[in-house]
Amino acid sequence: xxxxxxxxxxxxxxxxxxxxxxxxxxxxxxxxxxxxxxxxxxxxxxxxxxxxxxxxxxxxxxxxxxxxxxxxxxxxxxxxxxxxxxxxxxxxxxxxxxxxxxxxxxxxxxxxxxxxxxxxxxxxxxxxxxxxxxxxxxxxxxxxxxxxxxxxxxxxxxxxxxxxxxxxxxxxxxxxxxxxxxxxxxxxxxxxxxxxxxxxxxxxxxxxxxxxxxxxxxxxxxxxxxxxxx
DNA sequence: GCGACAG
DNA sequence: ATCTTGTCGC
Numbered sequence: 001x002x003x004x005x006x007x008x009x010x011x012x013x014x015x016x017x018x019x020x021x022x023x024x025x026x027x028x029x030x031x032x033x034x035x036x037x038x039x040x041x042x043x044x045x046x047x048x049x050x051x052x053x054x055x056x057x058x059x060x061x062x063x064x065x066x067x068x069x070x071x072x073x074x075x076x077x078x079x080x081x082x083x084x085x086x087x088x089x090x091x092x093x094x095x096x097x098x099x100x101x102x103x104x105x106x107x108x109x110x111x112x113x114x115x116x117x118x119x120x121x122x123x124x125x126x127x128x129x130x131x132x133x134x135x136x137x138x139x140x141x142x143x144x145x146x147x148x149x150x151x152x153x154x155x156x157x158x159x160x161x162x163x164x165x166x167x168x169x170x171x172x173x174x175x176x177x178x179x180x181x182x183x184x185x186x187x188x189x190x191x192x193x194x195x196x197x198x199x200x201x202x203x204x205x206x207x208x209x210x211x212x213x214x215x216x217x218x219x220x221x222x223x224x225x226x227x228x229x230x
Numbered sequence: 231g232c233g234a235c236a237g
Numbered sequence: 238a239t240c241t242t243g244t245c246g247c
Contacts, residue, residue: 040237048237081236081237090237113236117236122236139236144235182236
């Protein structure tokens, strides 16, 4: 498993990875260690982002509500942003940040889709296949999947996300009265497992703690490396 | 009317 | 993602 450098090669690998049905993983009720990984890129013009942009990736591990590990790495975007080909741009950077963690964990939250993808292999799922660990995708909105938002404004309200006839994830309201997050089945995880783990990993904020900490680490590293002029 | 396709 | 504008709630 790897990170191709061209869209043609990536599409071919996604077809292969998307066709795999790995053994399902189930969270153990006690002491679940959940990781999170997030990448942000340098400032500079607007637009979708180009190949070669500098990036900062943060990763964290949270267990029993406590942050027990954190890591940050820097690198370069492997490609411009292209819907369906996020792995080209962010894959290597995300993998490096996760490998830099000093503590083991059970499942990883990734800011990307999973089975909700043209070739059933969104970046969250692809990263899990590369690392050989269960992953779950968390995004603001679906890529291709469709489904009604939760009816209730209460925390834990959900809505189904379908890609054709397949249930690929859930809308999950992680905090009362906040917009729901799109939660995606990833590597070795079902939509139900994804929903359950995301709720377990969420505290007072809308964003699950592992992702929140990973994002904080990435942005802090970026501001330290590229302070505003003047 | 445009765009509607993760980050 | 990042940017910008506007609104809401603490």
